[in-house]
Amino acid sequence: MANSTLIGKVHINCSVCNMLHEVEERARMTSTVIKGEKVFCEEHYYVCTGSHKDNCEFQTENLMSNNQMAARNAYRKTHDLLTSDEIVAVRENYGLTQVEAARLLGWGEATIARYESKAIQDEAYDTMLRIIQDDPFRAIALLDKNSDKFPESKRVQIRAKMAEKLDSYGKEYLSRQVFASEYVQFSVPSDFNGYKLLDIDKVESIVSYYASQITDLCKFQLMNLLWCADALHFKTYSNSMTGLVYCHEPAGILPVGHVNLTGLKNVNARVEEDYEATRYHFYPNTSLDPSGLSKNETAILDTVISKFRNYDAPLLASCIQEESAYAQTEQGNLIPYSLCKKIRVF
Numbered sequence: 001m002a003n004s005t006l007i008g009k010v011h012i013n014c015s016v017c018n019m020l021h022e023v024e025e026r027a028r029m030t031s032t033v034i035k036g037e038k039v040f041c042e043e044h045y046y047v048c049t050g051s052h053k054d055n056c057e058f059q060t061e062n063l064m065s066n067n068q069m070a071a072r073n074a075y076r077k078t079h080d081l082l083t084s085d086e087i088v089a090v091r092e093n094y095g096l097t098q099v100e101a102a103r104l105l106g107w108g109e110a111t112i113a114r115y116e117s118k119a120i121q122d123e124a125y126d127t128m129l130r131i132i133q134d135d136p137f138r139a140i141a142l143l144d145k146n147s148d149k150f151p152e153s154k155r156v157q158i159r160a161k162m163a164e165k166l167d168s169y170g171k172e173y174l175s176r177q178v179f180a181s182e183y184v185q186f187s188v189p190s191d192f193n194g195y196k197l198l199d200i201d202k203v204e205s206i207v208s209y210y211a212s213q214i215t216d217l218c219k220f221q222l223m224n225l226l227w228c229a230d231a232l233h234f235k236t237y238s239n240s241m242t243g244l245v246y247c248h249e250p251a252g253i254l255p256v257g258h259v260n261l262t263g264l265k266n267v268n269a270r271v272e273e274d275y276e277a278t279r280y281h282f283y284p285n286t287s288l289d290p291s292g293l294s295k296n297e298t299a300i301l302d303t304v305i306s307k308f309r310n311y312d313a314p315l316l317a318s319c320i321q322e323e324s325a326y327a328q329t330e331q332g333n334l335i336p337y338s339l340c341k342k343i344r345v346f
């Protein structure tokens, strides 16, 4: 046992003397052949110290499979392939199960499980794994491409986890990209966007301005107030301020993609726990350029604020529900800006 290391002692069924007793677990370097190539790796085995037989060594099935794993990983290292542990780490970084990781990469469902336990990935597969390891953007792109392979709630959860891995520059880019992607179908001026294309900078400026003038501004209040600003601007100037498209919802008139609007980097939203529920509250963003709003636009916002400053979300919603833009549309329908010409409240 000159070149072996004692790892520890374990109480197991000894297959040398067929008795349950304490045996030594030892490790030594060995060579084995993987894919026709000789590799050197560490091998673990048990030693029955009470036996006088010639061969007092044995291995359990578990130990053998660990040894094979070590041999495959030694081969991977010499070929610059990810080891099984590294493959586990790649998927766990995004909170993916083996099956989810395989679906993300467009592979057979058992592929990842096989690479983690009993097979060596070829180079093309290794390259794919490294791409998602190094680049959350590519991981997100793959998720979007293979979105039909995930239940919607799971897809959203995984996407959020991937977005979490982006640095702040990446986050800002992504939050805009995600929000803008909801507006791809509104890429020409129409009655639905108020003859203006989505202007995310403007949306961020308006949110910050409202938050600076209204204390305790919460999410549904803000969303309805965005419509008020766009509707009043349309009534006055025949185009919207932001290019947002609005929808008839139970909570009032809300912009399409409002879930992602809250995630915009320059929208200063904080989740706060009320005694009843989790609510978003909005705060001014002092790093925004104050010239992002024109005099006319600020005047529109001031009109909206002076009317609704003291309305809570339910009162504001009930007020908006009386407008013909709401009354003449149905649940889930988009609101044409032309209906805003008749807005009565201002």
Ligand SMILES: [Zn+2]
Binding pocket: 014, 015, 016, 017, 018, 019, 021, 048, 049, 050, 051
């Ligand atoms: Zn024994």
